[in-house]
Amino acid sequence: MLSTRDLVAGYDERTVLDGLDLDLPADAFTVIVGPNACGKSTLLRTMARLLTPRRGTVLLDGSAIRDLPTREVARRLGVLPQSPLVPEGVTVADLVGRGRQPYQRWWRQWSAEDGAAVDQAMALADVAGLADRPVDSLSGGQRQRVWIAMTLAQDTEALLLDEPTTFLDLAHQVEVLDLLHRLRVERGRTVVAVLHDLNQAARYADHLVAMRDGAVVAAGPPREILTADLVRDVFGLACVVVPCPVTGAPLVVPAHTGGTALRGSATPSAAADDSDPSGASVPDARPASGDAATPLAGSYPSKGL
């Protein structure tokens, strides 16, 4: 569905992606992971034509995205940018309604289909009850669902999301990911998301893309590619990968807690450039997978997708 050919992209003088070739499967939930500044957001933004590549092509169903009218692209490809600016005083229904702009013109500002799509999107994202509330009065989790509802109202086959779970607490993260999972399973949408949390990526993704330094290190189903070696290659983190007690998906557990000696000896080079994440996340890792995952067990569809 989405592919890149020889993609070169970046900001100002900095080249982030240098000749990237990638094919993302249709009707799958693809998650892109990688350390900070590895180019995952740049890749997503370039695929969503928010960033113009310096060279190379993004293909949407085989045709170059830059040759398609942006309005037509917006009917096939929805995108949720990272932390979008919330317009002051706009109501939820109003913002979700803006997802219909690819179908509207100044002389045709609203149709019955627009109304139906907005209602359906609000119901799917569970924000129908907030329709009349101003978006800037909502909590972070509610806001994120509203933004997702806006992209759902666009009624596109594919949906690209840049770190949709950032700034959300764990329960809201799971809620958003469950919503994306349902879109893929119940609605047959192609979902592509950039995520920070490897375990969430492993749990929800059908297709995992691991990036480092602007290049794809590995791509495939998480159960096949997510190994301790890969995590060391990509993140420079020593870890143990065990099956998740709830889903059986790979669960990445950092190899040590808080100690510096072990860490230094295991990954001397990487510990230097990526100093904080492992130390901070380790204490959370175990209780999170236990507490939050258990209530999911009943409702969460089998991961043998």
Added chain:
Amino acid sequence: MSIIDPSTIHADVSTRTAGARLPGRSLLRIGPVSLQVRRRAVLVAVALTVLLLLAVVLSLSLGTPYVAPADVLRALSGAGTPYDLVVFDLRLPRIVLAAVAGAAFGVAGTLIQSVARNPLASPDVIGITQGAGLAATVALTTGMGAVLVAPTALVGGLLAAVLLFALGARHGLAAQRFVLAGVAVAFAFRALTEVVMLSADPIDGLRAQIWLIGTLAGKGWTEAAWIAGTLLVLLPVLAWAGWALNSTAVDDDTARGVGLRPVARRIGLAGTGVLVAAMVTAQVGAVDFVALVAPQVARRLVRAERPPLVCAALLGALLLVLADLAGRRLIAPTQLPAGVLTAAIGGPYLIFLLLRGRRRSS
């Protein structure tokens, strides 16, 4: 965490599909055209129109000689009264000019403030007024003749607009860049105006000073026709702008995601705004507090997230008609320029905005 049962989704959709609307909006259908209209905006527009008509009648009636409102209405209906000369020839041209210029300032202010995402942006903040002012000052101090002052001022305003766009374009006319470029242009032109004024004959300098403040005295149909003509020619663009303004509040990535071209939109909206601003300033001078105040007050009346175009135009017209009336009558027979009065209203309003902002942020 909430799991939605798919069956409830379908039930919800089927019960609301037929007439789903956005809250607070109505759909206006004219043949193939369908427009989203804020219900509150319609009420406000009707109220403002009534007030504007009342203000026009009041302004036609007050003065020396006093003409009773009933006689004003009789004269307007074409019945032929002894007051026809006063009403039609002496007062009406100037009042119509006030209404048309006020509306144009309201439109220009709305467009400029929306692109700048800044309630304090107006033609004199982004340099259009200063461009027109410099050109008018040159025209007035070099004895180019009264007829040429307005066209020269228009050229000056447009020159400032070109500079503004050239400076702001590199960053896609992004809000902050746009305002900063405008402030730079404004300062440059103001400094040049001072130079011209200081080196000119003091009498000419005084005339230029009065022009800069902005006055409707001695002006009428010609000026009104130029402004109204500009607005009429731009009417299709303004119809588009009323819709396109909706997307100025979201960031560029979000706008691109839904298939819009935010930079092209900003250029179109800002271009229209500065064109209207340059034209109206060239005709009546710097009465631009109207452009600052009308959009923001209209926005609060309509309770919208951005200034509403039509209501801002109507409110601008109302404000300038009232300011001109007050300028004529407050210390009659001496006339105060309308620009002084609008500044007198605008100053306190600015203070009000600042106080309000502080209360909200604390």
